[in-house]
Amino acid sequence: MVRHGGRRAARPGLRVAVPLLAGALIAGCTSGGANGPVVAPAPSPSSTPASAPPAQPPPQLTEQQVSAAVAQIDGYVQNAMAKTGVPGVALAVVYKDEVVHVKGFGVRRLGSPETVDPDTVFQLASLSKPISSTVVSGVVGQKAVKWDDPVAAHDPGFALADPWVSSHVTVADLFSHRSGLPDHAGDLLEDLGYQRDYILQHLRDHRLAPFRASYAYTNYGLTEAAVAVAKAKGVAWEDLAADVVYKPLGMSSTSSLRSAYDNAANKATPHVRTDAGWQVSTTQNPDPQAPAGGVSSTVQDLARWMRLQLADGSFEGRQIVDPAALNETRLPHIVSNPPHAPAGNAGFYGLGWNVSTDPRGRLRLNHSGAFELGAATVVTLLPSEQLGIVVLTNGQPIGVPEAVAEEFFDVAQEGHETVDWLSFMGKVVPAAAQGAASPTDYTKPPAGAAPAKPDTAYVGTYGNGYFGPLTVGSQNGRLVMSLGPENLQFPLQHYDGDVFSFQTRGENAVGLSGVTFTVGADGQASTVVVEQFDHDGLGTFTRG
Numbered sequence: 001m002v003r004h005g006g007r008r009a010a011r012p013g014l015r016v017a018v019p020l021l022a023g024a025l026i027a028g029c030t031s032g033g034a035n036g037p038v039v040a041p042a043p044s045p046s047s048t049p050a051s052a053p054p055a056q057p058p059p060q061l062t063e064q065q066v067s068a069a070v071a072q073i074d075g076y077v078q079n080a081m082a083k084t085g086v087p088g089v090a091l092a093v094v095y096k097d098e099v100v101h102v103k104g105f106g107v108r109r110l111g112s113p114e115t116v117d118p119d120t121v122f123q124l125a126s127l128s129k130p131i132s133s134t135v136v137s138g139v140v141g142q143k144a145v146k147w148d149d150p151v152a153a154h155d156p157g158f159a160l161a162d163p164w165v166s167s168h169v170t171v172a173d174l175f176s177h178r179s180g181l182p183d184h185a186g187d188l189l190e191d192l193g194y195q196r197d198y199i200l201q202h203l204r205d206h207r208l209a210p211f212r213a214s215y216a217y218t219n220y221g222l223t224e225a226a227v228a229v230a231k232a233k234g235v236a237w238e239d240l241a242a243d244v245v246y247k248p249l250g251m252s253s254t255s256s257l258r259s260a261y262d263n264a265a266n267k268a269t270p271h272v273r274t275d276a277g278w279q280v281s282t283t284q285n286p287d288p289q290a291p292a293g294g295v296s297s298t299v300q301d302l303a304r305w306m307r308l309q310l311a312d313g314s315f316e317g318r319q320i321v322d323p324a325a326l327n328e329t330r331l332p333h334i335v336s337n338p339p340h341a342p343a344g345n346a347g348f349y350g351l352g353w354n355v356s357t358d359p360r361g362r363l364r365l366n367h368s369g370a371f372e373l374g375a376a377t378v379v380t381l382l383p384s385e386q387l388g389i390v391v392l393t394n395g396q397p398i399g400v401p402e403a404v405a406e407e408f409f410d411v412a413q414e415g416h417e418t419v420d421w422l423s424f425m426g427k428v429v430p431a432a433a434q435g436a437a438s439p440t441d442y443t444k445p446p447a448g449a450a451p452a453k454p455d456t457a458y459v460g461t462y463g464n465g466y467f468g469p470l471t472v473g474s475q476n477g478r479l480v481m482s483l484g485p486e487n488l489q490f491p492l493q494h495y496d497g498d499v500f501s502f503q504t505r506g507e508n509a510v511g512l513s514g515v516t517f518t519v520g521a522d523g524q525a526s527t528v529v530v531e532q533f534d535h536d537g538l539g540t541f542t543r544g
Contacts, residue, residue, distance in 0.1 A: 056363055056383065057384060058384070059385050060362070060384075060385070060413075061385050061387065061412055061413065063096075065412050066095050066100070066387060068411065068415070069408050069412035070100055070408075073091070073093070073101065073407075073411075074103065074105075076404060076408075077089050077091065077105050078105065079422075080403060084398060084400055084426070085278050085395075086106070086271075086278075086393050086394075086395040086400050087108075087109070087271050087278060087395060088104070088105065088106035088107055088116040088120070088268050088394045088395075089104070089391065089393050089401075089404070090104040090116050090117075090118060090122065090299040090392045090393075091299055091390065091391045091392070091404065092118070092299035092300070092303040092306070093387075093388070093389050093408070094307055094310060094387070094388045094389075095386060095388075096386045097307055097310065097386065099303045102118045104117040104118055108267065108269055108394065109394075110278060110279070111280070116394075117266070118300045119298050119300055120266050120268050121253055121266060121267040121268065122268045122298070122375065122392040122393075122394060123268075123270065123286075123375045124295045124375075125286075125368075125369025125370050125377055126292065126293050126367060126369035126370065127367055127369035127379055128256075128291065128293050128369065129222060129291075129292055129353075130329070130353050130367050130379065131241075131352075132226050132241065132291040132295075133175055133351045133352030133353065134245055134305065134308070134309070134352075135226070135229075135240060135241045135244045135245050135291075136171065136175070136225075136226065137313070137321050137326040137329060138244035138245060138320065138321045139229055139232070139240070140325035141321055144233055145229050146171075147171055147172040147175075147325070147351070149170060150167060150170055151169055151170065151173075151225055151228045152166060152169075154228040154231050154232040155224070155228040155231050157201075158200070158224060158228065159204045160180070160181070160204050160206075160208060161204055161207060161208050165211050169211070171225045172328070172351055173211075174221040175222055175225050175333075175352055176215075177215050177222070177334065177336070177349055178211075178212050178213075179208070179218070179221050180209045181206055181209075181218045181220075181221045182206055182207070182209065182216050182218070182535075182536050183217055184218060185203055185216075185220060186200075186202070186219065186220035187219060187289075187508055188467075188532070189466075189467070190284065190288050190289065190506075191505070191506035191507060192467065192468075192483050192484030192488060193485050193486040194288070195485075196227070198485075200220060200223065200224050202466055203224065205465065205466045205538060206538075207536060212334075215334045215335060215349060219289045220289055220292070222289075222291060222352070223288075223289045223290070223291045226291030237256065237290060237291055238256040238257050238290060241291075241295075242256070245308075245321075249301075249308060249320065250301075250304060251301035251302075253297060253298045253300070253301050254295065254296070254298070254302075255295070255296055255297075256290040256291070256294050257290070258285045258294065258296075260296060261296035267296075268375075268393075269374075270282065270371065270394055270395075270396075271374050271394055271396070272372075272395075272396045273395065273396060273398065281396075282373065282374075283371045283374050284371075293371075299390055302390045302392075306379070306381065306390060308320055309326070309381055309383075310381060310386045311386075312326060313325075313326045330350050330355060330365060331350055331355065332348030332349070334348065334349050335348060336348055336349040336354070350365075352367070353365045354367055362382055362383075362385065363382070364380065364381070365379075365380070365381040365383065366379070366380045367379055368397075368401065368402060370396075370397035370429075370433055371397075372396055372433060372507050373506075373507060374394065374395065375394060375395075375396070375397075376393045376395060376396065376397040376398070376400060376401050376429075377390070377391065377392045377401055378391050378401040379405075380405045380409065382409070387412070389405050389409075391404045391405055397429050397430065398426060398429060399424075399425030399428065399429035399430065400422070402421075402425045403421040403424070404421075406419070406421045407421045438510065438512060438513050438531055442493070442501035442514065445496055446496055449496040449497070451497075452494045452498070452500075453498065453523070455474045455479060456523075457498075457525055458472050458498075458525050458528075459473055459474055460543055460544075461543070461544050462528050462543050462544065463541060463542055463543075463544050464539075464542070467483065467484075467533055467539075467541070468483070468485070469483075470482070470483050470528065471483075472492075472528070478491055479491070480492065481502060481530075490505075491503075492515060493512075498516060498519055499516045499517075500514070500516075500517075501513060501514055501515065502515055508532075513531045514530075516528065516531070526543050527541060527542050528540075528541045
């Protein structure tokens with residue numbers, strides 16, 4: 001789940017996957033050489049004989065066990081809401097191709113009486129990823145693309161920092177986060193208001209870790225792969241998703257466009273938890289990375305999608321998605337979290353899924369979604385049991401959907417909860433979602449802090465090929481930094497000498513972050529480094 005993100009550390013945050021039992025996400029490391037690292041041959045998913053998943057044990061759960069777990073889940077949800085204050089929850093359970101439970105709890109928006117029901121539209125955040133891999137599986141089944149197609153074959157303008165990697169990186173590489181791009185590459189550009197084309201074009205500015213040997217969660221890497229698949233079909237991604245999955249399944253309340261969510265009469269409003277309690281919030285528009293985090297849907301619709309998944313691509317007697325292409329999404333494609341002890345379990349990522357084997361030898365598929373500005377979701381499937389659950393909430397990620405899902409499977413298997421999941425997830429998920437704050441406490445200037453120079457030393461425009469121009473101006477006796485295509489303004493607070501701070505905003509907000517000017521002998525700043533933007537060495541702006 002999300003994530004994975006302020007992003008440079010492994011965290012879920014923006015449209016991410018909190019991997020739960022699969023382990024924490026890890027960021028990319030060093031860059032490969034000019035000719036690319038030495039790598040193993042590319043996997044060839046579409047040519048794998050039968051593309052079959054690993055053999056699964058026979059079902060181990062009875063209908064009575066599943067029914068007992070379903071009977072307890074409402075009380076568990078209500079208890080979790082009472083303890084955490086999360087405003088609204090919706091869930092659906094699918095078993096043996098039937099929706100055995102679907103329900104809404106709480107309110108769509110604090111302060112309003114409208115309640116959540118099974119038809120309430122939620123933002124899914126990174127739960128969008130396994131949905132998008134389902135869409136691509138459908139296109140693979142149509143023989144329009146293959147999972148191991150180079151992305152550049154369908155999007156010739158695409159490039160990464162290394163030409164060799166640019167020509168070899170495949171759709172599967174980007175859907176499994178093994179391209180070498182750093183953690184959440186491109187997300188900060190979205191925070192500044194840049195659109196999809198600009199962000200994808202600038203992925204080439206990021207230094208790469210070793211290709212196919214490094215896992216780092218990248219929303220825009222996956223988005224590029226999805227866009228390339230849509231280009232192969234000659235349509236927009238949002239239309240492709242509707243044509244291949246949403247319409248055939250009758251998912252009439254599901255869309256990959258933010259406008260559909262905004263225009264829905266029955267929708268869950270995002271909320272964040274503050275010191276003063278839960279408050280209504282507003283999430284960013286995820287349209288730029290719609291394949292990775294921009295789907296909105298209902299639990300009624302998602303129950304249909306889970307039925308398709310658990311029936312290997314068929315739905316009500318029709319084969320909607322090719323089973324071989326779909327099964328490729330469920331194979332481990334990269335180690336997402338190496339074991340940290342000799343007896344530890346490794347975590348894996350498939351194609352849009354966290355992939356693991358549970359202690360009873362069963363394939364387990366999972367993905368969470370998290371908007372720090374107000375949404376948390378999870379889906380978990382046990383294909384051998386034909387059992388799945390999806391849980392959606394309209395509150396920022398604090399572990400509620402994950403706890404509900406884990407408790408459900410725990411009760412089904414063991415007859416009781418073996419872990420206090422709400423307490424456990426209440427610690428794990430917020431810690432994973434918390435961005436990496438600055439090591440400097442900018443609220444407390446050091447003793448004897450040097451004064452700033454006159455404003456004229458800093459005022460001006462500074463260029464940066466990745467983030468675009470940064471303008472520093474003086475407004476009402478205070479320096480203000482402006483960035484992005486929408487000219488977002490950030491007041492600067494003096495800290496020490498030529499160092500200032502600003503309040504970060506958006507999904508990647510990390511509190512106060514530093515802004516350091518380098519002033520020459522002429523009394524003019526020649527460069528400025530924005531700390532929040534400099535994790536990948538891209539945060540230096542040079543006066544024009």
